[in-house]
Amino acid sequence: MEIIEYHRNSHALNFAADSAKVLLMSDLHWDNPKCDRETLKKHLNKAKSIGAKVIVNGDFFCLMQGKYDPRRSKNDIRPEHNVPNYLDAVVETAVEWFGPWKDTLIFSGYGNHETAIIKNVETDPLQRFADLFNFVHKPEVPFKVGGYGGWLTLRFNKHNSNTSSTLYYFHGSGGGGPVTRGTIQNQRQMADTDGADIIWMGHVHELYTMYQSKKALNTNRFVPMIKEVLHVRTSTYKEEHGDGFMGWHIERGAPPKPVGAVMLNFEAVRRYHNQLSAHRQDKVAFCHITPEIWTDKTS
Numbered sequence: 001m002e003i004i005e006y007h008r009n010s011h012a013l014n015f016a017a018d019s020a021k022v023l024l025m026s027d028l029h030w031d032n033p034k035c036d037r038e039t040l041k042k043h044l045n046k047a048k049s050i051g052a053k054v055i056v057n058g059d060f061f062c063l064m065q066g067k068y069d070p071r072r073s074k075n076d077i078r079p080e081h082n083v084p085n086y087l088d089a090v091v092e093t094a095v096e097w098f099g100p101w102k103d104t105l106i107f108s109g110y111g112n113h114e115t116a117i118i119k120n121v122e123t124d125p126l127q128r129f130a131d132l133f134n135f136v137h138k139p140e141v142p143f144k145v146g147g148y149g150g151w152l153t154l155r156f157n158k159h160n161s162n163t164s165s166t167l168y169y170f171h172g173s174g175g176g177g178p179v180t181r182g183t184i185q186n187q188r189q190m191a192d193t194d195g196a197d198i199i200w201m202g203h204v205h206e207l208y209t210m211y212q213s214k215k216a217l218n219t220n221r222f223v224p225m226i227k228e229v230l231h232v233r234t235s236t237y238k239e240e241h242g243d244g245f246m247g248w249h250i251e252r253g254a255p256p257k258p259v260g261a262v263m264l265n266f267e268a269v270r271r272y273h274n275q276l277s278a279h280r281q282d283k284v285a286f287c288h289i290t291p292e293i294w295t296d297k298t299s
Contacts, residue, residue, distance in 0.1 A: 001053070003106065003141055009150030011107070013053070018156050018163075018268040021052035023294070025261040026171070026202025027111065027236035030097075031090045032062040033078055036259050039296040040237045043261055046298075048104045052263065057202045057234060058111025058148065058171035061090060061125055068120075087117070091125055095132045102137035109146040111171045111203065151196075156268035156287070162220075163268035165287040168196040172203025181206045186231045198264070198289065200232040205257040207235035209291040230289055232262050260295035 001020075004012040013022075023043065029035050047054050065077040066086055081089045098105055114126045127145050134142045146152075149170035156163045170189060172182070182204040189199050190212055209232050216227035240247065241256040267288045 001141060003144050005144065009109075009147030010153075011144060011146060011151070012153045012155055013106075014155045014157060016157055020154065020156070020266045021047075021050055022154070022264045022266065023047045023052050023054045023261055024057065024200060024232055024234050024264060025054060025237075026057035026234040027059040027205055027238065028056065029059055029062040029113070029236065029238035030094055031078060031081060032064075032238050033076060034238045034240050035062075036237050036239050036296060039259055043294055043298070044101045044104060046294075047263075048101055052104070053107075054101070054105045055152070056105075056108035057169050057200060058109050059113045059202065059236075060108050060111070060129070061094070061113055062238070063087070063090065063113050063117050063125060066117075066121065087121065087123065087125060091128050091132060094129055095136055098133065099137055102133070102139040103141065105143060106139075106141050107144045107146060107152070109150060109169055109171060110148045115148060154266060154287075156266070163287050165197045165266060165289060166195055167198040167200060168193050169200045172201045175204060181208070182233055183210070186210070186212075186233070190229065190231070196229060197227075197287070198230045198232060200234070202234045202236075204233070205236040205238075206233050207258040207260050207262070207293060207295070208233050209262060209293065230291065232264075232291065234262055235260055258295060260293060260298070263292040263294055265290040265292065 001013060001015045004014065006012065028040065044054065064071040065081065066072065080093055083089050108126060110126060114124070117123065117125050130143045130145045146169070149168070152167040152169065154165045154167065172185065174185065182201065185201065186199065189201065193199060209230060211228045211230055213226050213228050216225050217223070218225055235258045237259055239259055269286055269288050
């Protein structure tokens with residue numbers, strides 16, 4: 001496969017096949033001591049074993065332990081990062097740690113934890129990771145960095161050259177209520193995002209998929225159809241609740257959050273859609289997407 005950059009936050013993922021598996025992750029908070037690295041490693045290994053590609057929707061890092069960061073805490077820094085060149089240490093150790101998956105991990109957008117460092121420290125930790133990762137490991141497909149929000153077009157070129165699926169990613173904003181769990185934000189994104197087959201967010205550390213149907217017209221064959229938009233919310237690999245004894249997460253009354261990711265299975269097919277204006281059917285190119293939730297219980 002290859003990644004083509006059309007704009008700083010618009011990329012195409014070209015697959016020389018009629019199917020692909022893409023694991024969606026967000027909010028790794030990889031450098032935080034509460035990051036469940038065992039589950040993260042298990043999911044990365046599983047993705048690698050089945051030939052899947054991994055993309056991350058922001059908060060790859062946590063990065064809250066800088067000298068002038070008011071959020072810093074001695075309990076929330078790993079020993080290898082407790083050094084004067086803190087940011088350098090985080091980036092360099094991450095490049096080494098993710099090395100075994102150099103041909104699996106291919107893309108990441110920004111989260112609020114990365115943009116906070118850009119604003120306050122005037123350095124871009126995610127781009128620094130990408131540059132060093134590509135230099136050290138020389139992956140088959142160079143690791144790319146997108147935006148806080150942006151577009152990924154997945155194209156399947158073996159037999160169905162015109163078949164594609166469009167994914168809009170946005171890291172997220174605000175907080176997810178304990179009842180709605182961010183679903184109101186899904187509806188807002190649905191209202192102001194045109195052309196997406198998939199809308200994907202993270203940030204609030206919830207894990208679910210849901211479909212919303214809308215009327216559409218296939219502009220290649222002018223066939224009326226019902227379009228299903230897949231909403232994906234990926235959670236985190238930072239488990240903050242624990243036994244509920246103490247800590248910032250506990251003190252603000254936050255509930256336990258799921259750990260995991262969402263695997264998307266893409267298959268380019270041709271199928272019949274009912275044409276509503278006539279008593280016949282037309283066969284149109286279609287990308288079938290099957291989501292699969294991976295948690296810390298996934299084997």
